[in-house]
Amino acid sequence: MKQRVPISLTVNGEIHELFIPPWQLLLDTLRDELGLTGAKRCCIEGQCGACTVLIDGKPINSCLYLTIEAQNQEIVTAEGLVEDGKPHPIQKAFVERGAVQCGFCTPGLVVATKALLDQNPNPTEDEIRIALSGHLCRCGAYVQITEAVMAAARETAQKEVGV
Amino acid sequence: MTLEEVIEREGYSVIGRPTPKKDGWIKATGEAKFADDLYFPGMLHGKLLRSPLPHARILHIDTSRAEKLPGVRGVVTAKDFPGILYGDFAHTRDYLPLAQDRVRYIGEEVAAVAATDMDTAEEALDLICVEYEPLPAVFSPEEAMQPEAPQLYDRAPNNIASKSEFHYGDVEKGLAESDYVREDTFETQSMKQGMLEPHACVGLWEGSGKITLWSCKSSPYVVWRHLAMGLGVDPGNIRVIQTYIGGSFSGGKQEGMPMDFCAVILSKKTGRPVKFVHTMDEVLVIGHMRHSMKIRLKTGVKRDGTLVAQHCRIIANGGAHASIGQLSIFLPGLGLNLPYRVPNVQMESYRIYTNTGFAGALRSHTQPQICFARESQIEMIAKELDLDPVEMRRKNARAGGDVTPSGFKLGTFGFLDGLDRVIEASGWREKYGKLPRGRGIGMAGSGMISGARLMSHSASSAQIKIREDGTVALMTGSADIGQGADTVLSMIAAEVLGVRVDDVTYAMIDSDVTPLDPGAFSSRVTLWTGNAVKQAAEDARKQLEEVAAQKLKADPKHLVFRDRRVYVRHDPQRGMDFASLVRSTQNRLGHPVMGQGSYTSGDEPIAVQGGYGNASPAYSASVVVVEVEVDEETGHVTLAGIWNASDCGFPLNPMAVAGQSMGAFTMSMGQALYENLIRIEGQVMNPSFRDYKMPLIVDLPKVENVHLFDIITNDPNGPFGAKEAGQGPGDGVIAALANAIYNATGVRVKSLPISPSKILSGLEESRSNKP
Amino acid sequence: MNYLRELPKFEYLAPQSIPEVCEMLAAHEGEAKLMAGGTDLIIMMRRREVVPHYLIGLKSVPELNFIREEKDGGLTIGAMATSWEIQSSSLVRQRYDFLAKTAADIGSIENLHVSTIGGNLCDGFPCVDFPAPLLTLDAKVKLVSQRGERIVPLDGFYLGYQKTAVEPDELLTEIQILPHNHRYGGAYIKFHDRHAIDITTTGAGAFITLDSDGQTARDVKIALTTSAPVPLRVKGAEAALCGRKVTEEATEEAGRIASEEASPRTSWRSTAEFRTKLVQVLVRRALRQAWRKVTTSSSSGAAPDLWLMHPLDPRIGENR
Structure with a gap:
């Protein structure tokens, strides 16, 4: 049995050549090998959304995804949304709308929101709620989270029309 | 008075304005380091072996095979610890870092390993051989109280871990004089804290004997004491450093846990830092949960709804350890009828040991359970006497200035204001009894302490150091657990010193550096630590004032600190910038400008038995209305609207108050409708967020149907008038939902959670009762 | 109970084609496990309910992922079509809106993007959602092995709790739905x-x-x-x-x-x-x-341009 295999992983635009156990999950590779601890180790059963990252723009639970199967795809984490040291408008909206309390669910939510708004720039409130239904927030900031996503959607839309 | 009027009148420049959480940015970008995000060179991974049996004697533990496994660097059992019990109250202490000769619940920690990687650590656990002699186990408190039941501890006959009694007036007489007496039994379930961040820590034992624990602790100083106690070392050798905390809600994050002890002792053995992280199923299996309770409540009233007497008997499942159960069983008495005038009260409450995971504190420690019972029953009484439940509450409501028979001094208490707000805003009069079938509206009221006056160390303190650039280093012992302590305490300092919130840095708690504090629980931080911070900031400002008065040739009393400037009130042009004043003062003093403050709330006693005494410096009031839609064919409940009014005194940070209010609401909603830690023969059946169902975003009403109201009462004991906001707003929610469901369906559910199947059974029953 | 653990160690195989999958299954019979999306399997492996020596990943087999209309008007869905792809497919939405809705409501969005219809059918749990609507559509599945291929009606595919008609050397490659000639x-x-x-x-x-x-x-x-x-x-x-x-x-x-x-x-x-x-x-x-x-004019009432065919969306709700 091969204990480690060479893989190539593109994370936040950077290519990493790694030597990992084939049974390693993407969440563990991101955290333990690459030091990207924004994706959180929480329920590790795909029930909380705290480990959400994007694979080719799609939100997935990195606790249920083998790293070896994530090769040749673009992986984006919460850290990767920051551009030139500036937080993404979604991250900004979460902070300014009081959607961040303990913050453990926040990176996953921010990433899921990115996927939502990329696909669906003007989501209805129902669509926002359904899109984030796989994300637990025990601090109970759901109302603020919804408001943050709506605000981020408005801001992104304004940017696009150049307001 | 409105928020804006208070801000205008008092000239506040920082407080009262919605202020984003200071650490929001680094949390949103994933940069913030939580305990499991720490990696140290050479760090080992620890793992705990747990008891598979609910009750057994440990005859022998053989760790030799595990020790020989390549990659394993250390294995520990109870023998590696001095065998000293640790815990919170001297007479109920029963924790050990690892089980010594007996295990008392499934999941109890028996041994621990440290290995170079997690795979090896797990494999090592498989190789530890524990020989158990099974003992008869008992799982229900009622059975455990029987004389022939298995005994968990010699010190606790009939498995009574703790008991509490309250007695005011004459209940017998009160009940005899009542026109109507009603008795109901309510049952509440076991519920988990459910914080998303599992417990995690890194322990380091240096050769010098210095012990350091990095961990997500909401009460780092409690852990510091626990570690010293259980390890048998001087507290001075121990340093507890707080990491970012992914939610606490009390429980394991406010106590020393087996993982904490094992991390440091395995570090001592291996010479390396050792990290432990629970998996979520471990979190859900082990102790720390809300007490499940059977509450028998007997209430006597006059025909007009005046409450005369109340007798309450509580039996709570304490599980296998004491935890802070002595307090847990005292608190229901405290909140039993806090919002109402009841002259005759008696309560007996018992916390019973059983072979299940142990119970302790959880957000609003026992209050949601007691409110569920009381506020459900008030509604039933009103129905029986054909009274308006709103008017019945109004008639009995307490108000600011009241002193309760139990000695609580309610300085302010905005219950009636809250009641009026939610009744009006929710359209109660148009809805109650007038909604179509399947739709219902319900309400409940509650009262909450702002930090318990503990009869041990309960003071908070704060230190401020002003840097020469005019920025402020604020240190307290109160951890930010997401509730916004970092921000609100910084706002208080900024308000006093006339700087901006961003100018204040809020330190992580470090027992070697930051001041002593009981921790973040009991809704105490804003009031207690806030007062300490205010005093510390005033202390620093006083030093600055003296220098500024000389420089500006003004009376110190006439100086205004605002917007990073200091100026003369009647002549704002006459002023100087804050940073240059700080430098001048520092030069004059010869040391940085430093301020100190503390808050103790006096030493007036509280009787643990009998309960007499002022439990808290301030009391908040909440009134909540909810509207629900019930699918009468399936029993499924959908929450359609929320109107929640809470008297937080003064909302220092309205954004955080709203967050706390909805947080408390959502947690109680989970307890009301979904959550239930299910056990069969002591085995947790649903240790997974798949089956332990906490509310999701889709379970809440839409944004436009959520209405929160801050009732402003400006409590004289609070910093700038503030009281608690993090727990009270959730206390009445379970009862409000139960009442709304009754209003919608005619089904009264007295046991939690109010599941669809219970509602459906109730509907069928009422149908079959009707011809 | 088994606590969650790290994944067991296994040899990971990444076949590129259906014949290659069948070859691996035949070569490692009894020791290999197929993994589609993995959303259930990974948890089962963590709990040591399944401990395969070889894990055959199916994400690398492009020919398993498709949704197509057959010449006779029937609909065929590849086993590796994800719940997301099924809910977004205009083919599925137009013909069988309820199947698209079932897919949209399988789990979280994160789950939708990974879970597959083939994995869902082969789980064998009575609580998974795809089988019931597919049973009402008289769907059939194609099972392929080195021994050949066979078409099995879904009605009869389930033999017992977690037991299906799939033999250890077989791969479920597609789901077939015959055309319906009546309204x-x-x-x-x-x-x-x-x-x-x-x-x-x-x-x-x-x-x-x-x-x-x-x-x-x-x-x-x-x-x-x-x-x-x-x-x-x-x-x-x-x-x-x-x-x-x-x-x-x-x-x-x-x-x-x-x-x-x-x-x-x-x-x-x-x-x-x-x-x-x-x-x-x-x-x-x-x-x-x-x-x-x-009995109303359109057989699939929902707006086809919706981002998500979720029953909680009031535009397509009708939970009663």
């Missing part, structure tokens, strides 16, 4: 405690084709989730409606019969009694919804 309408309705992502307490699917008289049901299919050890067709209830007008009373009656045919179990998750009551209600609702679709 039809379908629905799948499920119940769970919270408003999303929960395991299905009970679910009911109904599919009705309209007779040429435009008045009566030519054919009715009803299937249940979590109501027996296997996803269950309730043929007595179906028979009671065939050739009849689907009136309120008839659906009530069919619901009652279905609840007698169902044999849910009592577990700590729910009781047999409650599940039986739900069967009655959900079957009735599914039938009424399906009948409404048959």
Whole structure:
């Protein structure tokens, strides 16, 4: 049995050549090998959304995804949304709308929101709620989270029309 | 008075304005380091072996095979610890870092390993051989109280871990004089804290004997004491450093846990830092949960709804350890009828040991359970006497200035204001009894302490150091657990010193550096630590004032600190910038400008038995209305609207108050409708967020149907008038939902959670009762 | 109980084609496990309920991932089509909106992007959602091995709790749905405690084709989730409606019969009694919804341009 295999992983635009156990999950590779601890180790059963990252723009639970199967795809984490040291408008909206309390669910939510708004720039409130239904927030900031996503959607839309 | 009027009148420049959480940015970008995000060179991974049996004697533990496994660097059992019990109250202490000769619940920690990687650590656990002699186990408190039941501890006959009694007036007489007496039994379930961040820590034992624990602790100083106690070392050798905390809600994050002890002792053995992280199923299996309770409540009233007497008997499942159960069983008495005038009260409450995971504190420690019972029953009484439940509450409501028979001094208490707000805003009069079938509206009221006056160390303190650039280093012992302590305490300092919130840095708690504090629980931080911070900031400002008065040739009393400037009130042009004043003062003093403050709330006693005494410096009031839609064919409940009014005194940070209010609401909603830690023969059946169902975003009403109201009462004991906001707003929610469901369906559910199947059974029953 | 652990060690195989998968299955019979999306399998491996020596990943087999219309008008869905792809497919939405809705409501969005219809069918759990609506559509599955291939009707595919007709050397490659030549309408309705992502307490699917008289049901299919050890067709209830007008009373009656045919179990998750009551209600609702679709102009009522075909969206709601 091969204990480690060479893989190539593109994370936040950077290519990493790694030597990992084939049974390693993407969440563990991101955290333990690459030091990207924004994706959180929480329920590790795909029930909380705290480990959400994007694979080719799609939100997935990195606790249920083998790293070896994530090769040749673009992986984006919460850290990767920051551009030139500036937080993404979604991250900004979460902070300014009081959607961040303990913050453990926040990176996953921010990433899921990115996927939502990329696909669906003007989501209805129902669509926002359904899109984030796989994300637990025990601090109970759901109302603020919804408001943050709506605000981020408005801001992104304004940017696009150049307001 | 409105928020804006208070801000205008008092000239506040920082407080009262919605202020984003200071650490929001680094949390949103994933940069913030939580305990499991720490990696140290050479760090080992620890793992705990747990008891598979609910009750057994440990005859022998053989760790030799595990020790020989390549990659394993250390294995520990109870023998590696001095065998000293640790815990919170001297007479109920029963924790050990690892089980010594007996295990008392499934999941109890028996041994621990440290290995170079997690795979090896797990494999090592498989190789530890524990020989158990099974003992008869008992799982229900009622059975455990029987004389022939298995005994968990010699010190606790009939498995009574703790008991509490309250007695005011004459209940017998009160009940005899009542026109109507009603008795109901309510049952509440076991519920988990459910914080998303599992417990995690890194322990380091240096050769010098210095012990350091990095961990997500909401009460780092409690852990510091626990570690010293259980390890048998001087507290001075121990340093507890707080990491970012992914939610606490009390429980394991406010106590020393087996993982904490094992991390440091395995570090001592291996010479390396050792990290432990629970998996979520471990979190859900082990102790720390809300007490499940059977509450028998007997209430006597006059025909007009005046409450005369109340007798309450509580039996709570304490599980296998004491935890802070002595307090847990005292608190229901405290909140039993806090919002109402009841002259005759008696309560007996018992916390019973059983072979299940142990119970302790959880957000609003026992209050949601007691409110569920009381506020459900008030509604039933009103129905029986054909009274308006709103008017019945109004008639009995307490108000600011009241002193309760139990000695609580309610300085302010905005219950009636809250009641009026939610009744009006929710359209109660148009809805109650007038909604179509399947739709219902319900309400409940509650009262909450702002930090318990503990009869041990309960003071908070704060230190401020002003840097020469005019920025402020604020240190307290109160951890930010997401509730916004970092921000609100910084706002208080900024308000006093006339700087901006961003100018204040809020330190992580470090027992070697930051001041002593009981921790973040009991809704105490804003009031207690806030007062300490205010005093510390005033202390620093006083030093600055003296220098500024000389420089500006003004009376110190006439100086205004605002917007990073200091100026003369009647002549704002006459002023100087804050940073240059700080430098001048520092030069004059010869040391940085430093301020100190503390808050103790006096030493007036509280009787643990009998309960007499002022439990808290301030009391908040909440009134909540909810509207629900019930699918009468399936029993499924959908929450359609929320109107929640809470008297937080003064909302220092309205954004955080709203967050706390909805947080408390959502947690109680989970307890009301979904959550239930299910056990069969002591085995947790649903240790997974798949089956332990906490509310999701889709379970809440839409944004436009959520209405929160801050009732402003400006409590004289609070910093700038503030009281608690993090727990009270959730206390009445379970009862409000139960009442709304009754209003919608005619089904009264007295046991939690109010599941669809219970509602459906109730509907069928009422149908079959009707011809 | 088994606590969650790190994944067991395995040899990971990444086949590129169906023959390659079959070759691996034959070579490692009894030691290999196929992994589609992995959303259940990874947890089962963490709990050591499954410990394969070889893990054959199917994400690398492009020919398993498709949704296509056949020449005869039938619909074929590749085993590795994800729930997301099924819910977004205009082919699926136009023909079988309820199947798209089932896919959209399988779990969280994160789950939708990874879970596959093949994995869902092969799990063999009675609580998963795809089997019931597919049973009402008379779907068949293609099983391929080095020994050849065979087409197996989904009705009969489930042999027992977690037991399917798939032999150890076989791979389920596609799901086939034959064209329907009459007007039809379908629905799948499920119940769970919270408003999303929960395991299905009970679910009911109904599919009705309209007779040429435009008045009566030519054919009715009803299937249940979590109501027996296997996803269950309730043929007595179906028979009671065939050739009849689907009136309120008839659906009530069919619901009652279905609840007698169902044999849910009592577990700590729910009781047999409650599940039986739900069967009655959900079957009735599914039938009424399906009948409404048959008898109103469009057989798939939902707006095709919606981002997500989720039943919680009021634009396509109709949970009753």
